[in-house]
Amino acid sequence: MIKHKLKNCIIASLIILFSSITYNTNAQLNLPNGVSGSFQMDAQSYKEDSIIGAPDVPENIGTNGYLDLKFNSGNFKAGLRYEAYLNALQGYDPEGRYKGTGITNRYAGYTYENLEITAGNFYDQFGSGLIFRSYYDYDLGYDNAMDGMLLKYNTNGIYAKGFIARQRAFFDYGPGLVRGIDGEIHLSELFPSAKWGKTNLILGGSFVSKFQQKDQSSTIKQPENVGASAGRLNFIHGPFNIYAEYAYKINDPSYVNNYIFAPGQSLYITTSYTKKGFGINAAAKRIDNMNFRSDRDATGNVLNINYLPAISKNQTYRLATLYPYATQPNGEMGIMGEVFYTFKPDTKLGGKHGTSISVNASHINDIDREPTGDEYGYHSDFFKVGETVFYQDVNVEITKKLSKKIKAIATYINQIYNEEVLKGHPDSPMIYTNIAVLDLTYKFTTTKSLRMEFQHLWTEQDLGNWAFILAEYTIAPHWSFNAYDEYNYGNDNKDLRVHYLNGGIVYNKGVTRLALGYGKQRSGLLCVGGVCRQVPASNGFTFSVSTSF
Amino acid sequence: MKQTIQKSSVILILAIFSIAIISCDKISPPYTQEIATVVTKRKVLLEDYTGHTCPNCPNAAKEADTIANYLYKDQVVVMALHVGGFATPYPGAFYYDFRTTEGTELDNFFALATSGLPKGMINRAGFPALTHKKAYSTWANNVFTELSKPVEAAIEISNTYNQSTNTVITTVNSKFVEDLSGKYFLSVFYVEDSIIQPQSTNGGGTISDYVHMHVLRGSFNGTWGEQIALDPQKDSEVSKTYATPLKTDAVPKNCRVVAFIYNFDTKEVVQADEKQIQ
Numbered sequence: 040m041i042k043h044k045l046k047n048c049i050i051a052s053l054i055i056l057f058s059s060i061t062y063n064t065n066a067q068l069n070l071p072n073g074v075s076g077s078f079q080m081d082a083q084s085y086k087e088d089s090i091i092g093a094p095d096v097p098e099n100i101g102t103n104g105y106l107d108l109k110f111n112s113g114n115f116k117a118g119l120r121y122e123a124y125l126n127a128l129q130g131y132d133p134e135g136r137y138k139g140t141g142i143t144n145r146y147a148g149y150t151y152e153n154l155e156i157t158a159g160n161f162y163d164q165f166g167s168g169l170i171f172r173s174y175y176d177y178d179l180g181y182d183n184a185m186d187g188m189l190l191k192y193n194t195n196g197i198y199a200k201g202f203i204a205r206q207r208a209f210f211d212y213g214p215g216l217v218r219g220i221d222g223e224i225h226l227s228e229l230f231p232s233a234k235w236g237k238t239n240l241i242l243g244g245s246f247v248s249k250f251q252q253k254d255q256s257s258t259i260k261q262p263e264n265v266g267a268s269a270g271r272l273n274f275i276h277g278p279f280n281i282y283a284e285y286a287y288k289i290n291d292p293s294y295v296n297n298y299i300f301a302p303g304q305s306l307y308i309t310t311s312y313t314k315k316g317f318g319i320n321a322a323a324k325r326i327d328n329m330n331f332r333s334d335r336d337a338t339g340n341v342l343n344i345n346y347l348p349a350i351s352k353n354q355t356y357r358l359a360t361l362y363p364y365a366t367q368p369n370g371e372m373g374i375m376g377e378v379f380y381t382f383k384p385d386t387k388l389g390g391k392h393g394t395s396i397s398v399n400a401s402h403i404n405d406i407d408r409e410p411t412g413d414e415y416g417y418h419s420d421f422f423k424v425g426e427t428v429f430y431q432d433v434n435v436e437i438t439k440k441l442s443k444k445i446k447a448i449a450t451y452i453n454q455i456y457n458e459e460v461l462k463g464h465p466d467s468p469m470i471y472t473n474i475a476v477l478d479l480t481y482k483f484t485t486t487k488s489l490r491m492e493f494q495h496l497w498t499e500q501d502l503g504n505w506a507f508i509l510a511e512y513t514i515a516p517h518w519s520f521n522a523y524d525e526y527n528y529g530n531d532n533k534d535l536r537v538h539y540l541n542g543g544i545v546y547n548k549g550v551t552r553l554a555l556g557y558g559k560q561r562s563g564l565l566c567v568g569g570v571c572r573q574v575p576a577s578n579g580f581t582f583s584v585s586t587s588f
Numbered sequence: 589m590k591q592t593i594q595k596s597s598v599i600l601i602l603a604i605f606s607i608a609i610i611s612c613d614k615i616s617p618p619y620t621q622e623i624a625t626v627v628t629k630r631k632v633l634l635e636d637y638t639g640h641t642c643p644n645c646p647n648a649a650k651e652a653d654t655i656a657n658y659l660y661k662d663q664v665v666v667m668a669l670h671v672g673g674f675a676t677p678y679p680g681a682f683y684y685d686f687r688t689t690e691g692t693e694l695d696n697f698f699a700l701a702t703s704g705l706p707k708g709m710i711n712r713a714g715f716p717a718l719t720h721k722k723a724y725s726t727w728a729n730n731v732f733t734e735l736s737k738p739v740e741a742a743i744e745i746s747n748t749y750n751q752s753t754n755t756v757i758t759t760v761n762s763k764f765v766e767d768l769s770g771k772y773f774l775s776v777f778y779v780e781d782s783i784i785q786p787q788s789t790n791g792g793g794t795i796s797d798y799v800h801m802h803v804l805r806g807s808f809n810g811t812w813g814e815q816i817a818l819d820p821q822k823d824s825e826v827s828k829t830y831a832t833p834l835k836t837d838a839v840p841k842n843c844r845v846v847a848f849i850y851n852f853d854t855k856e857v858v859q860a861d862e863k864q865i866q
Contacts, residue, residue, distance in 0.1 A: 258654060259621070260618075289613075297644065338723075414619035465794070466680060466682065
């Protein structure tokens with residue numbers, strides 16, 4: 040009885056809390072013209088749990104948050120971002136460099152005619168990012184913002200940009216300087232009189248150089264200026280698109296490549312053909328010694344100048360994220376293919392409401408290397424594939440509306456995962472998984488729906504089999520309640536056959552979202568686009584608020 | 589006005605391009621170089637935090653070896669501490685447990701393993717400012733910096749090995765050659781060379797007969813040693829004698845006693861030395 044009252048009391052308190060916060064955050068803001076922004080805060084409580092490996096966190100609670108403020112008026116722009124780590128959530132930089140608060144990003148700029156000038160912090164990208172990409176990912180704790188001057192100039196199909204800057208490293212800056220220039224020609228704009236029709240050809244080239252003073256007494260001859268260049272083309276003809284980029288980097292001995300002097304190379308090709316209800320995508324890439332940072336001794340997700348695109352599917356279902364692919368900057372060769380097709384309604388395979396099917400597969404190996412036995416490192420045949428398999432996945436997904444009320448997504452995933460290389464666990468066997476997912480949504484009314492996920496992962500290696508079930512009840516447009524259990528019932532160690540139970544409430548109002556959860560999280564890698572961070576196991580409450588204005 | 593803007597933009601971009609295009613330092617072989625050595629009586633403690641399953645650690649060990657035996661011969665005392673996840677024994681090839689209680693305690697305090705191995709400390713300098721964790725590419729530079737500092741203390745070690753009890757008795761004489769302020773501690777450990785056990789290497793391979801050098805095996809006076817002076821005056825001397833049994837699988841002729849004096853508050857080592865047990 041007391042328990043029941045307590046439960047009601049907690050639920051009532053949460054509703055009051057959510058309603059009051061939501062009311063406040065949505066109160067009419069009399070912002071000056073041109074001001075916009077966004078806010079996010081994530082807090083988590085931590086309770087030590089030796090079974091799942093959740094560590095003792097002395098401060099008991101971690102909080103990450105930011106407020107982005109932007110001002111645009113005519114040709115003028117300015118902005119800043121405040122960040123707070125009080126203290127940082129577990130897994131954000133193990134060295135603890137995200138700690139405290141501060142204005143971590145500020146900029147101002149203006150556009151006059153075809154010239155755009157930015158001074159302060161900026162994010163940008165050359166081509167697909169093989170030699171330069173600066174970006175911010177809050178979830179990954181990744182921010183390699185540039186701080187310097189950026190110029191952009193566009194005229195008649197010619198797009199040029201150049202910058203000189205240093206890079207953010209947590210609440211500080213890296214020791215190096217980065218300089219870059221990029222040019223792109225859109226032929227259909229440059230020569231509008233030619234009959235291009237649905238065709239366009241875009242050619243681009245870029246050059247990036249970093250400077251870092253050498254250590255006076257280093258035993259290796261450290262290059263102080265390291266340059267990388269890239270060329271790219273993009274051919275578009277109606278629904279057909281092909282993009283190719285090649286990059287080359289001169290000797291760049293660094294901690295990540297074991298201070299070798301071999302040059303770096305990368306080739307990235309992606310192509311697609313889409314028309315209504317049908318599409319094909321394919322991609323291939325080769326990366327060889329392309330770690331490129333403004334500090335030769337940096338490790339982890341810090342001071343990266345470039346970004347090496349991932350070609351494997353970014354998994355979203357919980358069990359499919361157990362073995363995520365992390366891009367290997369020291370070398371990898373991979374291919375990806377994807378086909379999707381929608382069977383129209385009232386056909387044999389389409390049924391009454393139509394059926395969509397997509398098949399995606401990727402395979403990634405090491406590159407071939409012949410060691411030279413000296414500081415040069417190795418020679419590598421560009422077209423020869425290394426023997427070591429890093430990763431492979433095959434994904435089949437069928438989406439079908441069974442009736443007006445029921446929608447189903449059935450997914451099958453097969454993975455080969457080289458844990459020794461991708462997670463750095465020595466002598467680990469290759470992991471082979473089969474994953475099945477059934478995602479069902481039942482609409483009770485136009486505002487009330489229930490979504491269920493049933494997932495199962497089979498593997499004979501690592502932690503053995505897992506099962507997962509999720510129920511999510513939504514009362515649109517405001518409320519959502521969810522509960523899930525992730526169960527490692529196949530663990531060889533019976534003590535570790537743990538239920539990772541979680542429950543949560545989400546409240547949405549306009550652009551404001553509040554979420555409260557409680558449960559156990561398993562440790563693992565969080566990867567976005569091949570860039571990963573370690574997420575330690577945890578046990579406790581989570582609370583997050585996000586909004587924009 | 590528009591033309592002026594366009595022209596100036598083109599000039600700016602060309603200027604950046606010109607700077608960028610000449611900004612490449614292509615290095616020709618040989619890729620290594622000799623650097624100036626320092627003649628001094630000061631000896632520097634290089635602590636190499638490592639692990640047998642750490643693929644990049646052999647490169648750090650190689651660098652420590654180059655520094656101690658080639659660049660600054662007889663001026664550097666190396667101690668390799670196997671710590672953290674990379675030192676965890678696994679069934680199979682990596683069964684051997686290199687870890688020591690003292691090494692683990694030191695790592696818990698200085699937090700090197702959590703920042704990724706290999707990492708090292710040079711005389712533990714930079715600790716209060718949290719710049720004590722050094723990537724191995726910077727070790728030579730930091731050793732040079734430490735060797736350039738004035739000599740503040742001297743150490744003399746004499747050892748006796750009792751074969752029947754497998755015990756080492758060591759006497760460490762410490763002498764301060766300058767007036768110093770603060771609490772000074774003496775730490776005495778022993779390390780072992782030539783332990784042949786597997787080691788992971790970069791690229792996922794394993795060297796089954798890797799020769800592990802300078803491996804910390806045990807202590808004579810605990811993780812943090814013993815206080816020997818408070819605000820020591822010039823020419824003051826302290827003599828300490830300790831005894832400890834060697835690990836049962838240790839080879840006495842491959843073992844050395846390592847002793848160093850450090851400031852307890854800053855943790856900075858002011859003098860270090862080592863001597864063979866046999």
